[in-house]
Amino acid sequence: MTLARTLLAATALTGMAAAAQAEKWDMPMAYAATNFHSEVGAAFASCVTEGTGGELEIVTHPSGSLFGGAEIKRAVMTGQAMIGERLMSAHQNENPLYGVDSIPFLVSSFDEHEELWSIAEPYVSDALAEDNLHYLYSVPWPPQGLYTNKPIEDISDLKGLKFRSYSTATAKMAELTGMLPVQVEAAELSQALATGVAESFISSGATGYDRKVWEQLSNFYEVDAWLPRNAVFVNADAWSDLSDESKSVMNDCASTAAADGLQRSKDYTDFTLEELEKNGMTVERANDTLMGQLKEMGEVMTNEWLEEAGEDGKAIVDAYKGE
Numbered sequence: 001m002t003l004a005r006t007l008l009a010a011t012a013l014t015g016m017a018a019a020a021q022a023e024k025w026d027m028p029m030a031y032a033a034t035n036f037h038s039e040v041g042a043a044f045a046s047c048v049t050e051g052t053g054g055e056l057e058i059v060t061h062p063s064g065s066l067f068g069g070a071e072i073k074r075a076v077m078t079g080q081a082m083i084g085e086r087l088m089s090a091h092q093n094e095n096p097l098y099g100v101d102s103i104p105f106l107v108s109s110f111d112e113h114e115e116l117w118s119i120a121e122p123y124v125s126d127a128l129a130e131d132n133l134h135y136l137y138s139v140p141w142p143p144q145g146l147y148t149n150k151p152i153e154d155i156s157d158l159k160g161l162k163f164r165s166y167s168t169a170t171a172k173m174a175e176l177t178g179m180l181p182v183q184v185e186a187a188e189l190s191q192a193l194a195t196g197v198a199e200s201f202i203s204s205g206a207t208g209y210d211r212k213v214w215e216q217l218s219n220f221y222e223v224d225a226w227l228p229r230n231a232v233f234v235n236a237d238a239w240s241d242l243s244d245e246s247k248s249v250m251n252d253c254a255s256t257a258a259a260d261g262l263q264r265s266k267d268y269t270d271f272t273l274e275e276l277e278k279n280g281m282t283v284e285r286a287n288d289t290l291m292g293q294l295k296e297m298g299e300v301m302t303n304e305w306l307e308e309a310g311e312d313g314k315a316i317v318d319a320y321k322g323e
Contacts, residue, residue, distance in 0.1 A: 024057045025082040025238075030069030030186050033062040035210050036268050037139055037230050040261040041085050044137075044232070047253035052246050058083060064187040073233075077132050082238040088124065088138070089228045092168035096309035097127045100316060101140070101229045102169040103305055104298030107320075108224035110266055113140055117229070119319045123312050124231070134239040137254035138231040139261030142204035142269040143224035146286065149199045149217050155293040164192065164201035169226070169301065173202065176297045186211075193217065205272030206265075214279040221286040222273075223294055232257070 027045055031038050038060065045058035061067075067075045067084070073091055076084040092099030100120045107113045117140070125135040152158060159178035165171040166184065174181035179200065184192045186207065192198040193216040200217075202225060208214075232254070239247070277283045286294070306313050 022055050022057065024059065026066055027058050027060045027083045027085065027232075028064070028066040028072045028075060028081050029060055029062045029085045030064050030072060030087065031062060031230075032187075032210050035062070036206065036264045037085065037141075037261065038062040040139060040257050040264060041232065043260065044253050044257040047256060048250055051249035051253060056242070056246050056249075064185065069185040069187065073131075073133075076233060076235050079235050079237065081235075083136075083232065083234045085230050085232045087166070087228060088231045089167040089169060094131075095127045096305060096313060097123050099168055099305060100124065100309070100313070102167060102226045103317070104169065104173075104225050104301050105295050106302065106317070107227065108143060110140065110227065110262070113227040114262070116316075116320045120316045123316060128231075128233055129236065132236045133233040134236045136232045136234060136250065137258040137261075138229040139258060140227045140229050140265055142206055142227065142265055142272070143222070144202050144204055144226055144228070146221040146223050146225075147201050147203065147208060147213060147217050148219045148221070151219055151282070152221060152290060153287060154289055155297075158200070161200040162196070162198050164189065164198040164203075167228075170202060172301050172304070173297065176300065189213075204269070205276055206268050208281075209272040209275050212279070214276060214281045218281060220273070220276055220281050220283045221290070222284065223286045223291065225294070225298070 027041065029038050029041055033042075042060045045060050049057045067081065069086065069090065072081070072084040072086045075081045088098045089102040092102070097120070100123070101113070101117065107116050128135045146152070148158075148161065150157070155177055161179045162182055163170070163174040163179035164184040165174055165181035166186070171181045182192070182198055184198055189198070189201070189207070190211045193211075193213060205220070208220060242250070273283050306317065
């Protein structure tokens with residue numbers, strides 16, 4: 001009996017020690033659980049949990065359910081959450097480099113964007129490090145198009161429309177086209193459209209499909225303005241405290257997530273545009289007049305970004321252009 005009790009006690013103590021060593025990290029995410037970014041993030045979380053044998057469990061919280069989109073970056077910076085995912089261009093006002101993926105018409109395809117990102121990624125990673133964040137991976141959205149509640153033939157047709165703004169670039173676009181910017185996070189978009197708070201926005205077919213925008217809007221124009229990225233990052237102090245083994249697992253899982261996310265973004269592009277059309281929206285390329293006007297506006301925005309981003313911004317763009 002004494003030996004049995006001793007063994008039971010030892011087993012209990014071992015279990016308690018293992019439980020004490022295990023960590024659970026909550027991972028706030030801004031987009032719906034069915035969005036491909038959220039699905040890639042959930043697979044990444046499972047990869048880490050399994051790869052560390054449960055020593056580090058990551059639990060995702062999509063749809064802004066733990067922290068709203070605008071709160072996620074600061075929550076991870078300050079340790080309220082150890083890991084999170086955020087649309088980086090939404091923080092361009094903090095550091096212009098966070099908006100490198102939203103320079104209008106600098107790139108318009110996945111291949112061009114990946115080439116740009118291969119140059120810009122180290123700069124963005126360093127910027128995040130200055131904000132007490134360790135960069136893990138990022139995934140691009142499909143090319144951005146223009147959603148409206150009426151046909152648009154000329155940039156003047158946009159004047160006065162209530163335009164969903166989620167970043168410095170989109171706010172500037174509203175200003176230059178005469179639209180009225182309204183700050184709306186992704187989780188609030190459906191309600192904003194249903195109540196008339198927003199009547200137009202620029203985003204990918206993925207957002208329109210996820211939010212069933214055909215219930216309020218009529219037109220989607222393919223303009224391929226830019227391909228913004230969602231980045232996943234960790235609180236730098238928490239990262240430093242991880243074992244080398246856990247860091248290795250997270251890096252491996254991050255590489256898998258980045259590759260999977262890129263392919264899913266590519267696959268999702270045609271599917272979502274087809275679904276918008278099936279549900280009654282007019283989906284078409286913007287006409288030459290509108291494209292020309294938007295690209296002129298893009299040149300203004302690009303020059304302003306380059307001025308704000310300084311030497312680092314110029315180095316990125318020059319390297320991409322081969323200058």
